[in-house]
Amino acid sequence: MPKSILESQKSENGIINGRIIKGIGGFYYIDTADGVFECRARGRFRKEGIIPLVGDLVACRIDMPSKTGLITEIYPRNNELIRPSVSNITQIAIVFSAVNPKPNLRVIDKLITSAVYADIKPIICINKSDLTDTSELSDIYDRSGFDTIIVSAKDNINIDILKSKLRGETTVFAGISGVGKSSILNRIIKGANLETGEVSSKVERGRHTTRHSELMQIDDGSGYIIDTPGFSSFAVSDIDESELYTLFPDFTPYADDCKFPDCRHTVEKGCAVIEAVNCGKLSKSRHDSYLEEYNEILENKKY
Numbered sequence: 001m002p003k004s005i006l007e008s009q010k011s012e013n014g015i016i017n018g019r020i021i022k023g024i025g026g027f028y029y030i031d032t033a034d035g036v037f038e039c040r041a042r043g044r045f046r047k048e049g050i051i052p053l054v055g056d057l058v059a060c061r062i063d064m065p066s067k068t069g070l071i072t073e074i075y076p077r078n079n080e081l082i083r084p085s086v087s088n089i090t091q092i093a094i095v096f097s098a099v100n101p102k103p104n105l106r107v108i109d110k111l112i113t114s115a116v117y118a119d120i121k122p123i124i125c126i127n128k129s130d131l132t133d134t135s136e137l138s139d140i141y142d143r144s145g146f147d148t149i150i151v152s153a154k155d156n157i158n159i160d161i162l163k164s165k166l167r168g169e170t171t172v173f174a175g176i177s178g179v180g181k182s183s184i185l186n187r188i189i190k191g192a193n194l195e196t197g198e199v200s201s202k203v204e205r206g207r208h209t210t211r212h213s214e215l216m217q218i219d220d221g222s223g224y225i226i227d228t229p230g231f232s233s234f235a236v237s238d239i240d241e242s243e244l245y246t247l248f249p250d251f252t253p254y255a256d257d258c259k260f261p262d263c264r265h266t267v268e269k270g271c272a273v274i275e276a277v278n279c280g281k282l283s284k285s286r287h288d289s290y291l292e293e294y295n296e297i298l299e300n301k302k303y
């Protein structure tokens, strides 16, 4: 999506299209077909309450000698995440480790739900496969029909497969601290040199006080990636409990078959979803997550 705009645009009266890859202290770094330029945002944006976001596709007026410029236009966003604050995401890599830290499948499934809700493709990335057998975990997500990749950043296993899935996409790497996001990205992006750390909550608290996101380009320029320190969820609002099952694409074929028209697929005897869980066609873990999210929606409605 961004590429087509970048490639089709060459400077025309000093106006050039590009993509914000970084923002620091009022300066934005714009990736264009002619290189990266440092730009400020036009004053009008502030007046209108528009804040440029990393990921935005923009038009800028560039002063070539100084390689600086002004963002004159922000193109409509396809989507926008709150934390990290980035736009125009096409894919979310949900990273967790097979062990250390132990995966919390409820948290992972909630991330999947939010991705499906936002119409962003989830890919499931199970790291640290060098430490233990991952078959049980991968089975849950394979069986659910999600794109699932088992990797080891340490031993460089399947990193090339993961990399091939990033082509032409803008991928957010999400997952709690310590699962190996930065280690994976260091494998994918030569010279990224992202800081990696021990699994320690003490270190976490001190270190991630400033969060600024940055789009990094994969080596051949065919995709963008965002590392997110400790990022574990993004906002999902206004999902009604009666619609929650539609955000579990693995449930859909069974839910469509369910003979109860208003079924919530939670406990009902004879419910096609519950039957699929009972006979092993659907993962029990996924259904447990469904129940938890379902109850959470009901809980939140009380207030």
Ligand SMILES: Nc1nc2c(ncn2[C@@H]2O[C@H](COP(=O)(O)OP(=O)(O)O)[C@@H](O)[C@H]2O)c(=O)[nH]1
Binding pocket: 127, 128, 129, 130, 131, 151, 152, 153, 154, 155, 175, 176, 177, 178, 179, 180, 181, 182, 183, 184, 195, 196, 197, 198, 199, 230
């Ligand atoms: N055994 C093993 N350790 C890993 C692997 N990937 C990362 N680690 C270690 O896990 C810790 C956290 O990694 P880091 O990349 O900082 O995780 P992040 O917080 O998700 O960015 C570091 O000590 C890494 O060396 C892996 O594939 N196998």
Ligand SMILES: [Mg+2]
Binding pocket: 181, 182, 183, 195, 196, 228, 229, 230
């Ligand atoms: Mg990290």
Ligand SMILES: [Zn+2]
Binding pocket: 255, 258, 259, 260, 263, 264, 265, 266, 268, 271, 272, 273, 274
């Ligand atoms: Zn049902």
